[in-house]
Each structure stands twice: as C-alpha cells, then as structure tokens.
Amino acid sequence: MSNLEPVSPKTLYKRRQQLRQQRRWNAIRTLWQFFIVASLAGGTGWLMSRPGWIIHDSSAIEIEGTFFLAPDMVRSQLPIDYPKSLVAIPTDQLEAHLKSLDPIADVVIHRQLFPPRLTVQLQEHHPVALLVGNSYTERDSQLYQIPQQQSSPFDLDVTGFIDANGTWLPLTSYQNNTDTTVEELPTLRIIGMRRSYREQWSTLYQQIQQSPVTVTEINWQQIDNLILKTEIGTTYHGPYLPTAFAQQLQTIDQMRSETSQLDPSRVRYIDLRSAETPLIQYYDSLS
Structure with a gap:
C-alpha cells in the first residue's frame, strides 16, 4: 500500500484561490462574449436599418x-x-x-x-412547344389576368407555351426579353391541347424527341385521331396509344427513305391507324 503525503492547509488554500480565480475569469470571458455577440447583432441591425x-x-x-x-x-x-x-x-x-x-x-x-x-x-421551366388555338389555357389566362388573344411574333392564334411535363407557360412571360429571339423559342405547334392530356403529353413528347422523324405540328383536337405534320406530310394516327404510336413513328421513318417514290406535294394525308398497311390518300383521288 502506497504512502500518501498529507496536504498542508496552506497548499489547499492556494488551490482554492486558483479555482476561484479561474471561475471568475471564465465568468468574465463568457460575459464579454455575450456583449460582443449582442453588440455585433445590434450593430448589424442598426446598420441595415440606415438609409444606406x-x-x-x-x-x-x-x-x-x-x-x-x-x-x-x-x-x-x-x-x-x-x-x-x-x-x-x-x-x-x-x-x-x-x-x-x-x-x-x-x-x-x-x-x-x-x-x-x-x-x-x-x-x-423550358418551353418545348407552342400552343395554338386551344382551350387548354382558359383557366390559366384568368389566373394570370391576361387576355387569351395576345399579340405575339407568331402569325398564329397563340395562347402560350408548354414544357415537357405539360406545364402551361404564359406567352407574356417571354415577351419583352431582348436577350431571347424568336428563333430560340420552340417551333413545334400543338392544336387542341387539353389539361386531361398532360400525362399522355409527357410520353408523346419524349417519343417524338427520340424519333428521327421531324414533327412540326401536333393536332389533338380529335380524341380519336391524333394528326401530325411531318416531313413526309400529314399523318393520321387514331387515338394516342404509346405502343402503337411508337410503331407508327417507325413506319414514317421507313417511308422517309422512299420519298423518291412518294411525292409529298400530292399527298393529302397518310393513314397510319394500321401501321403495317399505311393508306396514302392523294389529292388526285379526290377530284
């Protein structure tokens, strides 16, 4: 068992004095820190309330x-x-x-x-298509308190834009922007877009983007017949069904290579409702 040396009363007194002094300095330091933080906060608030x-x-x-x-x-x-x-x-x-x-x-x-x-x-939200002559924006026009007939750089009955997810974007938001030219805005046109088509639109637009076929206009006025304007002419697709539409786009892509045998100027429309056996309706056959 080790022998512990007794601590003298004088040594204990010095230790107590040191502890009291240390606690005193800690209290003073804490108080100074509080005053510094309060002064900085108050000074910042005062400065920010000044006219500058x-x-x-x-x-x-x-x-x-x-x-x-x-x-x-x-x-x-x-x-x-x-x-x-x-x-x-x-x-x-x-x-x-x-x-x-x-x-x-x-x-x-x-x-x-x-x-x-x-x-x-x-x-x-980036606009990807131009909305033309449709009822999609009646509620939105009232929300933004803007007329549905708006002046625009387009020679069309334009009611706004739409993004890839179907969000309507008001035309007035993109006007008076000198940094944005008409050429930078989308040229794809949609006729007859409705709010009920929003989920379908997201898939349809993605399919068009992934296809090599150039589409300039989508006419969705008839729910049972989606009509496109493509590089080979107007095409009829019937009701929009993603699987059938993908096959129809493939058919159009195949027909593009046969333009030497197909004169688009003579074609009134191409009926792709049966993608395996497309029907070509010529203007001549209507006379």
Missing part, C-alpha cells in the same frame, strides 16, 4: 438564371413595397410566391450587404 441599407426600387434586385424569361417580368412579380429595409424583406415568402408561377421551377433569394441588393437565382 435600404432598397429603393427594383433596380437593386439582380435576376440570375433566366434564359427565356425577361428579368423585368420576374422583378414585377415580387410584391415588395419600396423603399424597404434589406433586413425586413421576407425572402422565404418571396421564394414561395415565385415558385407558384408556372414558368419558374425553383428559386433561391440571397441578401447582399455590399452593395445592398437582393439576388434572385432562378431555374426555369
């Missing part, structure tokens, strides 16, 4: 990530009462508001202190 930290108009809002959308259109959709303190702007609410607009897929808003401004980073 006020956003006076939409010119202090930077829009990033737009390609088709006009930045001024995005700014006009931000419900901010100017002038507004930078710290008082509810960025979460602004993000939720912008996400509710059909053309916008995602958005993140950052505050910037030097110089004071808001940065809005967008991810757009």
